[in-house]
Amino acid sequence: RALHPSRPTPAPDLPAEMANVPAAQVAAVLDINTLQAFEQLLGGLTSGDNTQRTQYEAIFDECKKQPDLLCLQLVRALRTSQATETREMASILLRRVLTKDAVSLWANLQAQTQDGIKGELLKSMQEESVKSISRKVCDTVGELAAGIFEDGKWPELLPFLFQCVTAGAEALKESSLNVFAQLAEYIGESLVPHLTMLHDILAQCLAGGEMSVRLAALRACCCFVESLEAPVDRAKFQDLLPAMLQTLGGALQGNDEAAAQEALEMFVELAGADPRFVRKHLTHVVDAMMSIAEHNDLEDGTRHLATEFLVTLTEARDRAPGMMRKLPNFVPRLFNCLVSFLLDVEDEAEWHTAEKEEDGSEGEGERYDVGQECLDRIAIALGANSVLPCAAATIPALLADPDWKKRHAALVALAQIAEGCVKGMMKAVA
Numbered sequence: 325r326a327l328h329p330s331r332p333t334p335a336p337d338l339p340a341e342m343a344n345v346p347a348a349q350v351a352a353v354l355d356i357n358t359l360q361a362f363e364q365l366l367g368g369l370t371s372g373d374n375t376q377r378t379q380y381e382a383i384f385d386e387c388k389k390q391p392d393l394l395c396l397q398l399v400r401a402l403r404t405s406q407a408t409e410t411r412e413m414a415s416i417l418l419r420r421v422l423t424k425d426a427v428s429l430w431a432n433l434q435a436q437t438q439d440g441i442k443g444e445l446l447k448s449m450q451e452e453s454v455k456s457i458s459r460k461v462c463d464t465v466g467e468l469a470a471g472i473f474e475d476g477k478w479p480e481l482l483p484f485l486f487q488c489v490t491a492g493a494e495a496l497k498e499s500s501l502n503v504f505a506q507l508a509e510y511i512g513e514s515l516v517p518h519l520t521m522l523h524d525i526l527a528q529c530l531a532g533g534e535m536s537v538r539l540a541a542l543r544a545c546c547c548f549v550e551s552l553e554a555p556v557d558r559a560k561f562q563d564l565l566p567a568m569l570q571t572l573g574g575a576l577q578g579n580d581e582a583a584a585q586e587a588l589e590m591f592v593e594l595a596g597a598d599p600r601f602v603r604k605h606l607t608h609v610v611d612a613m614m615s616i617a618e619h620n621d622l623e624d625g626t627r628h629l630a631t632e633f634l635v636t637l638t639e640a641r642d643r644a645p646g647m648m649r650k651l652p653n654f655v656p657r658l659f660n661c662l663v664s665f666l667l668d669v670e671d672e673a674e675w676h677t678a679e680k681e682e683d684g685s686e687g688e689g690e691r692y693d694v695g696q697e698c699l700d701r702i703a704i705a706l707g708a709n710s711v712l713p714c715a716a717a718t719i720p721a722l723l724a725d726p727d728w729k730k731r732h733a734a735l736v737a738l739a740q741i742a743e744g745c746v747k748g749m750m751k752a753v754a
Contacts, residue, residue, distance in 0.1 A: 349361075349383060350383065354387055356396065366401060369417075370413065412457050442480075449462065461499075466505075488500040494536070506547075526541050526545050527564055539583060542568050542572075545561055576622075599640035606651065638658070638702050662694075666692055703741035703743065719734045719738060
């Protein structure tokens with residue numbers, strides 16, 4: 325969470341070796357008529373020479389005693405330096421001195437300097453062409469707003485963001501949506517009066533355009549649902565769930581599994597934060613996630629995240645009691661999918677000679693590990709009455725199969741569900 329840079333704080337005491345920086349050197353670095361010495365400073369802060377880097381760090385700390393000049397130089401370097409690495413370093417340091425340092429410089433800046441920084445940050449969002457720098461600028465905007473927006477000290481921010489999302493270029497839409505996601509996390513309750521407009525622009529962005537914009541809209545949706553306190557406010561976004569799911573589907577159809585995994589990670593977080601959010605579209609969402617988990621041609625990472633989403637919902641029995649257990653055919657389908665993961669094992673010679681328990685995992689693939697863990701989790705979450713009938717329908721055939729992997733999977737599955745189904749299993753063998 326960003327520091328709230330709203331209250332003035334005294335400058336920290338600097339170590340003695342830092343107090344010996346020549347005044348002329350500091351004056352040259354902070355000379356508003358040129359960036360030459362300041363750009364040299366920024367380069368020196370990343371020097372591989374420890375002694376040299378320590379000297380430049382001492383100069384930078386000394387410059388903090390003149391916060392207005394330092395921040396203006398950082399902004400000037402961010403906005404005008406030709407070298408990408410210089411602008412990137414300026415973006416990192418500006419964010420640090422304004423929102424990350426234990427002692428923020430923001431509250432000690434003159435009002436004119438503050439206004440100038442806010443204006444230049446928004447211009448940088450519009451004009452910066454290097455994505456990594458643009459992201460850092462967005463982070464700074466979001467974190468700075470977290471400390472001053474609620475006090476009414478950045479009234480032009482929301483109109484700017486709404487305008488960018490509705491009429492800006494795709495890159496600017498993405499940047500603005502990323503800021504909205506941060507604002508939702510930091511000061512979501514302050515945005516409740518704007519939820520109707522936010523809902524409409526998120527629906528528009530989810531509906532089409534570049535995948536990066538759709539992912540940014542998905543992230544913003546998830547952040548609002550996770551951050552808003554009142555169920556009635558979270559429910560305002562429920563009708564967007566099909567479009568959110570279509571963003572994931574679009575990534576998969578475009579063979580962009582990196583984007584798909586990014587989307588799935590958001591769904592996993594959403595399931596953990598508010599499992600009831602998906603209730604109205606539960607059958608549709610679960611069927612889509614099961615199809616991903618079962619899809620043999622997808623990357624393991626993609627399948628694992630879809631599985632994690634389903635298991636996370638299954639474990640939410642306190643907040644959504646019976647929701648997953650009562651879903652037709654869900655438990656058998658998930659159980660069989662997890663058992664199939666246990667087939668991701670090879671007969672490695674090292675396994676036969678393993679002397680320590682930790683060496684007994686030779687030959688086990690990533691799906692195997694996921695299958696083991698998730699069988700244990702769903703058995704504990706759902707209990708014997710739901711899981712044992714699935715095991716009874718699946719395990720005997722596997723035990724009788726000539727393929728050793730299937731027999732092995734059957735035994736491992738029984739071991740993994742034992743903790744959650746122990747009472748039912750004891751009755752079965754009594």
